[in-house]
Amino acid sequence: MLPLVTAVRYVTPLREGGSLPGIVEADDLGTYVMKFHGAGQGRKALVAEVVAGELGRRLGLRVPRLVVIDLDPLIGRHEPDPDVQDLLKASTGWNLGVDYLPRSFGFDPLGWEVDAAFASRVLWFDAFIGNVDRSWRNPNLLVWHGDVWLIDHGASLIFHHAWANAARLFSGPYDVDDHVLAPRATELAAAEAEFAPQITEDLLRDVVALVPDAWLDGEPGFDGPGAVRDAYVEILLKRAAEPRTWLPSLDAAANRPRTAPRRGANRPGRLGGPA
Ligand SMILES: Nc1ncnc2c1ncn2[C@@H]1O[C@H](COP(=O)(O)OP(=O)(O)O)[C@@H](O)[C@H]1O
Ligand SMILES: [Mg+2]
Known part of the structure; x- marks a missing residue:
């Protein structure tokens, strides 16, 4: 399992995210974004978050370190917002901690250059995990420190919301239209050649072993956490193998305009970055 730490101080809620994550300090002196x-x-x-994030890390993408954080809601008793109080009370026990990247800022595609190799690697990875949360908006x-870090993989692997139909749900083509890096992702074939062979059963077993039993226990239709882990391994291993029917059309991604997003609310030119 991931390292286990205990929250000692609730610092502040993070209102940028839809799920109201909070910044906490833990007994290992770390500061984490806690997702409840x-x-x-x-x-x-x-x-x-764990399966996709740790897979991304093993493929060489930058993902902040993940831990499990034990929460006693009492640490947030002075927080005035009743929504935060409710969330803390509903989240007693084990939550996810994402290493906090201090003074990082949100990536803006119009203000920060990324190269084609990087954009293609991220797009291939997102297509593999079925991540719908890497949009322009x-x-x-x-x-952070001049590098682009990947966060928030909670909306990937949607097949686990409907295990009975998992294989069908997870085989359709990945929609690149909204993906923030699609206009730059002109080297998808190279990303595929690099990543697909690395996704082995051993690698997937290592990754699913990091998920705490407590988040897998009692899953309907499964005989315990081990069986759920096997199901993740099986479906992801199959997805890594040929034929990769879910892969976006390489031409479609490569031919996308390299200019502004068709829709989106990013403010141009605000950040500046290396050419
Ligand atoms: N590791 C981190 N370091 C610094 N800021 C972070 C980190 N993780 C998340 N954030 C900030 O918190 C926001 C919400 O986190 P995110 O994981 O995207 O949650 P949500 O699932 O609610 O969208 C992010 O958009 C970002 O601004
Ligand atoms: Mg988010």
């Missing part, structure tokens, strides 16, 4: 099992998407969002990418 009692939030709207529930513990499945946390499982997706909400890229879930942070710029």
